[in-house]
Amino acid sequence: MAKTIEEKQYLVRYKADKKSHLTILNHEKCATECEGQICTLFCPGDVYKWEGDRMFVGYEGCHECGSCRIGCPNDNIKWEYPLGGHGIVFRLA
Amino acid sequence: MPEKFDVIVVGAGPAGAACANVCAKNGLKVLLIERGEYPGSKNVMGGILYRKQTEEIVPEFWKEAPIERPVVEQRFWLLEKESMVSMGYKGKEWAQEPYNNFTVLRAQFDQWFAKKAVEQGALLINETVVLECIVEGGKVVGVRTDRPDGDIYADVVVLADGVNSLLAKSLGFHKEFKPDQVALCAMEVLNMPKGKINDRFGLEGNEGCSVEIFGDATQGQLGTAFLYTNKDSINIGVGTTLSGMIRAKVKPYELLEYVKNHPMIRPYIHDGEPAEYLAHLIPEGGYYAIPKLTGNGVLVIGDAAQLVNAIHREGSNMAMSSGKMAAEAIIKAKQNNDFSEVGLDSYRTSIYDSFIGKDLKKYKDLTHTFEANPQYLNEYIPLMNRAASQFFTIDGTPKREKQAKIMQSFTAGRGKLGVVKDMYQAWKVMK
Numbered sequence: 001m002a003k004t005i006e007e008k009q010y011l012v013r014y015k016a017d018k019k020s021h022l023t024i025l026n027h028e029k030c031a032t033e034c035e036g037q038i039c040t041l042f043c044p045g046d047v048y049k050w051e052g053d054r055m056f057v058g059y060e061g062c063h064e065c066g067s068c069r070i071g072c073p074n075d076n077i078k079w080e081y082p083l084g085g086h087g088i089v090f091r092l093a
Numbered sequence: 094m095p096e097k098f099d100v101i102v103v104g105a106g107p108a109g110a111a112c113a114n115v116c117a118k119n120g121l122k123v124l125l126i127e128r129g130e131y132p133g134s135k136n137v138m139g140g141i142l143y144r145k146q147t148e149e150i151v152p153e154f155w156k157e158a159p160i161e162r163p164v165v166e167q168r169f170w171l172l173e174k175e176s177m178v179s180m181g182y183k184g185k186e187w188a189q190e191p192y193n194n195f196t197v198l199r200a201q202f203d204q205w206f207a208k209k210a211v212e213q214g215a216l217l218i219n220e221t222v223v224l225e226c227i228v229e230g231g232k233v234v235g236v237r238t239d240r241p242d243g244d245i246y247a248d249v250v251v252l253a254d255g256v257n258s259l260l261a262k263s264l265g266f267h268k269e270f271k272p273d274q275v276a277l278c279a280m281e282v283l284n285m286p287k288g289k290i291n292d293r294f295g296l297e298g299n300e301g302c303s304v305e306i307f308g309d310a311t312q313g314q315l316g317t318a319f320l321y322t323n324k325d326s327i328n329i330g331v332g333t334t335l336s337g338m339i340r341a342k343v344k345p346y347e348l349l350e351y352v353k354n355h356p357m358i359r360p361y362i363h364d365g366e367p368a369e370y371l372a373h374l375i376p377e378g379g380y381y382a383i384p385k386l387t388g389n390g391v392l393v394i395g396d397a398a399q400l401v402n403a404i405h406r407e408g409s410n411m412a413m414s415s416g417k418m419a420a421e422a423i424i425k426a427k428q429n430n431d432f433s434e435v436g437l438d439s440y441r442t443s444i445y446d447s448f449i450g451k452d453l454k455k456y457k458d459l460t461h462t463f464e465a466n467p468q469y470l471n472e473y474i475p476l477m478n479r480a481a482s483q484f485f486t487i488d489g490t491p492k493r494e495k496q497a498k499i500m501q502s503f504t505a506g507r508g509k510l511g512v513v514k515d516m517y518q519a520w521k522v523m524k
Contacts, residue, residue, distance in 0.1 A: 002281070005346045008370035011281075015130070042338045044279050044345040044372030063372040064135060066257040067277050070270055070374075071335050081128055081259070083239050085220030089134045092198045092282045092369045093328050 005046045009061050016060040017086040022047065022068070023057075023078040030055045030076065039068045039077070063088055098124045100423055101236055101247040102215075103223045103260060105132035107409045108395025109253030110207040111150045111416030112423075117213035119424050124245060125207065125215050126238065128222045133203025136255075137373035138409060139280065140321045140328045141303055142197045146410035149417060151209050159205050161196040161323035162301030163188060166294075170357065172308035173478035177357045188300050196301045196321045196328070198282075226250055226260055226391065232433070233264070233390035248432045249423050250391045253416065256376045258384075258397035266393060267384030272336035273464060274378030276316060276403065279345035280330025281353075282323075283365030290322050293361050299324070305406065306331075308474035310352050314341050315464045318352045319406075320361060329353060329362055332375060334464060345372060377403040380450075380457035386441045389434050392419045400444075402452050404459060411449050418443040459522040468507065468515065476503055 002008045024030060030037060031053050039048040045061045048068065064087055069079035081087070100116050102109045105127035113125040129135040141164065147154050155163070165188045168181035187193045211217050227235040227244060235246035252260045256275065261267060294302040301322045310318035316333030331345075331352045338345060352358055376382070376399040383399050386392065394400070395412035402411065422440035426432050444450050463469055480499040490498075504512050 002367040002370065003350060005344075008281070008346055008367070011367055011370045036342070038339055038342075041342055041344055042277065042335065044277065046344075046346075064257070065277065065372050065374045066275075067335055067338075067372075067374060069257070070275060071272050071339060075269075079257075079259075081222045081257075084128055084222045085130055087129075087135070089130050090137060090200050090369065090371055091134075092200055092326075093137060093140050093280065093371060 009045065013089040013091060014060055015086050015089060017082050020057060020059040021080045021082040021087070022059045022062060024055050025076050025078055027054060029074050033074050034076075039072055042067055042071055096245065098122045098245065098247040099427065100124070100249050100251060101126065101245060102251040102253055103236065104128075104253035104255055104395075104397070105207045105217060106136050106203060106253060106255060106395065106412065107206060108397070108412035108416040109251065110203070110210045111413040112251050112253060112394060112420045113215040114150050114210035114213050115417050115420035116423055117210060117215040119420070121423065121427065123210070123215040124247065125210060125217045126221050126223055126236070127207070127217065127219045129219065131204050131219055132207035132217070133200040136199045136203055137278070137280070137371045138199055139278075139319050139330055139406065140196045140198065140323065141194050141406060142202065143194045143407065143410040144192050146413045148191070150413055151206070155190075155192060155195065159197070159201040161198060162299050163192045164194050164196060164303050165296070165300040166302040168302065168304040170304060170306045171474045171477055172306055172310050172355065172357055173475050174309055175356055176478045176482060178477050178481050196303070196323050198323060223254070223260060226264060231389055233388065248390065249426065249437070251419055251423075252391065252393045252397050253395050253412075254397050256374045256396045258393065261384055261393045261397050264388060264391065266388065267382075270376065270378060270382065272339060273334050273460070274376070274382045274399070275335050276332045276375040276377045277335045277338050277345055277372070278330055278332030278375055279349045279370070279372045280328055281349065281367055281371070282369045283327045283329060283362055284325060284368045285327055285365045287325050290325070290327065294322055296322065306352070306358070308470060310355065311337070311470070312341060312343060312348065312351065313467060313471045314338065314343075315460070315467075315470065320358065326368060327362055327365055329358075334377065334460075335374070336464070346370070375403065375408065376401050377460060379403070379460055380453040383453065386444060387434050387437045390432050392422070392437060392440050394419045400449055400453070402456065404456050405452070407452075414447065414449060415444060418447065456522065462518060462522045466515070466518070469519065472506055473515075
């Protein structure tokens with residue numbers, strides 16, 4: 001069984017672009033104005049990682065669900081679609 | 094002079110493909126634009142497809158569409174930590190034409206469904222993102238894509254770009270959705286031999302079963318889990334409002350693991366082989382969240398228009414219906430050569446006059462009431478489990494005493510008046 005998020009993410013096919021489609025607008029804000037960096041909790045692809053004092057965005061594993069754009073309390077994530085044909089490729093449901 | 098179409102549809106999911114199909118069938122020149130590698134490659138749903146609205150686009154589609162199983166049994170489980178109250182209906186009439194609904198795998202179904210629009214004459218281009226609508230003189234006249242020289246023009250642009258409708262938002266048709274207007278769902282597809290699925294769910298041949306799961310599956314947050322049988326696999330998923338997920342500080346994939354390991358659920362799925370992990374947002378804002386639906390030269394359909402009935406897990410059917418209604422309005426507008434907001438307005442009135450508008454209006458306050466009153470999930474479902482346990486346990490207590498005890502347990506927490514209030518409130522938002 002795929003128990004961990006790493007194991008789950010291995011089940012998914014990605015065609016990652018070289019350029020990120022997710023951008024933290026103001027890194028300072030994540031550190032000072034966000035309690036608990038909640039995007040690191042609810043992101044289903046575990047894209048956001050808080051390392052020390054900076055947010056790292058592993059856009060390559062993004063499910064393009066939009067949760068981070070809507071859920072970020074500071075509207076601090078610029079969310080775009082990956083370029084045509086790039087990003088996640090679901091094969092089943 | 095760049096090429097001009099009658100209609101450009103953005104997004105080749107059920108809404109967009111249905112709209113493109115009906116437009117093309119009626120002789121319009123249609124371009125269907127999909128950002129994924131193929132239609133369905135960006136789409137996720139639990140997996141239940143309703144027959145009626147699909148049939149209105151492609152008659153007798155089940156004879157050729159890649160469906161998994163017709164659903165003959167629909168179960169509801171009210172879950173507690175180590176128990177459940179189970180209800181449901183199973184009927185052999187659902188195993189026969191014209192069927193009630195089906196389990197499907199979207200990546201396969203959507204490709205087929207878009208192909209049917211192509212067969213009617215629509216032009217499908219994949220791997221193309223629409224960056225913005227081209228607006229001239231207050232009217233949408235085309236789209237700007239991420240292709241070189243990517244401007245394309247049309248009389249009408251239909252936005253079927255899903256829950257993350259950046260296009261409708263950029264036109265000012267709605268503000269950004271709020272965390273309580275969307276549900277975040279995580280699911281897995283688990284491969285399992287057909288015989289094992291049939292044994293575990295009590296099915297024969299290609300019959301399917303769907304299970305909606307309430308209560309402990311979402312750890313008290315407003316939402317549901319589900320279990321659907323495909324041919325050789327099972328879809329298992331769980332979703333709560335994004336606001337609920339944030340409040341509970343629970344990770345969606347950990348909630349999914351919790352559901353998979355729940356003692357009432359585990360026996361059905363254990364040793365299933367994980368085949369895919371998927372996450373998606375469901376637009377569950379309901380009636381109040383429906384954006385502006387028509388503008389000059391533009392219409393919004395499907396998930397992009399928040400047309401989802403979360404209570405009855407309906408979405409793809411509303412998407413297809415809204416696509417059809419949009420197409421009918423466009424055909425009328427073409428006849429009158431009036432693609433203004435007024436000329437396209439019959440789409441808006443069709444939506445609100447149809448089952449879509451009526452059903453969403455019926456439940457307009459439901460999500461908010463349940464989110465504001467967690468006792469329905471947190472208190473009543475455990476109470477029902479304890480009541481059922483007492484009722485079915487034979488321990489020498491006379492039945493009248495048992496019933497009295499059960500009634501007492503219901504009113505102990507919230508008081509008699511509280512329970513009556515809760516029941517009245519629930520009835521009011523469901524009626």
